[in-house]
Amino acid sequence: MGANSSYMAMYNIIEQAKEGTVLVPDDFTTCGTPDAVRSGLSRLCRNGKLHRFAKGIYYIPLYDKWDGTPREPSLDAIAHKIAQRDNARIIPTGAYALNRLGLSTQVPANIVYITDGSARQVKFGEGRSITFRHSNNLGNFAYQSKLMQLAVLSMREIGENAITEAQIGKIKSMITEHVSEEDFKHDIVLAPTWVKTILQR
Numbered sequence: 001m002g003a004n005s006s007y008m009a010m011y012n013i014i015e016q017a018k019e020g021t022v023l024v025p026d027d028f029t030t031c032g033t034p035d036a037v038r039s040g041l042s043r044l045c046r047n048g049k050l051h052r053f054a055k056g057i058y059y060i061p062l063y064d065k066w067d068g069t070p071r072e073p074s075l076d077a078i079a080h081k082i083a084q085r086d087n088a089r090i091i092p093t094g095a096y097a098l099n100r101l102g103l104s105t106q107v108p109a110n111i112v113y114i115t116d117g118s119a120r121q122v123k124f125g126e127g128r129s130i131t132f133r134h135s136n137n138l139g140n141f142a143y144q145s146k147l148m149q150l151a152v153l154s155m156r157e158i159g160e161n162a163i164t165e166a167q168i169g170k171i172k173s174m175i176t177e178h179v180s181e182e183d184f185k186h187d188i189v190l191a192p193t194w195v196k197t198i199l200q201r
């Protein structure tokens with residue numbers, strides 16, 4: 001495959017993908033040699049078809065419909081793309097888990113996930129980063145309900161002595177609304193004893 005046909009194959013993939021899609025060089029392996037893909041990526045960035053987010057991470061610009069400025073994808077979308085590339089599972093933890101559950105309005109500049117893949121940190125922009133911390137505790141990844149997983153990790157983040165009745169109320173009402181009885185029965189077994197006690201009362 002020549003450099004031009006390689007570029008056109010990459011161009012076609014981008015034309016068919018949605019604005020805001022996060023891409024990595026592995027998404028273009030069918031388009032040519034690693035060198036051809038590298039030069040194709042540079043050319044697509046020069047043409048404004050792709051934006052480079054960090055080393056080896058690109059995205060199709062998503063333009064704001066009000067003022068036409070390109071918006072970056074969310075850090076969560078980037079993290080999930082990295083996990084997909086590395087064939088790993090990830091779970092948001094810490095302040096970001098609280099934010100995702102609506103228990104905190106703060107979106108941290110440094111998002112931390114636990115992963116069953118390799119530990120690493122991806123830095124970009126002004127002091128922002130995504131950190132993947134390797135966890136050997138596979139119980140963290142055994143939850144059937146993503147919400148239960150997030151709720152348990154958030155409760156652990158807040159801590160048994162610091163969690164408030166308001167926070168407990170909010171978590172319990174979300175679980176009642178979104179988690180099936182079957183998933184709850186499966187997942188509650190995985191939670192620390194104090195979390196179990198609170199959620200079962």
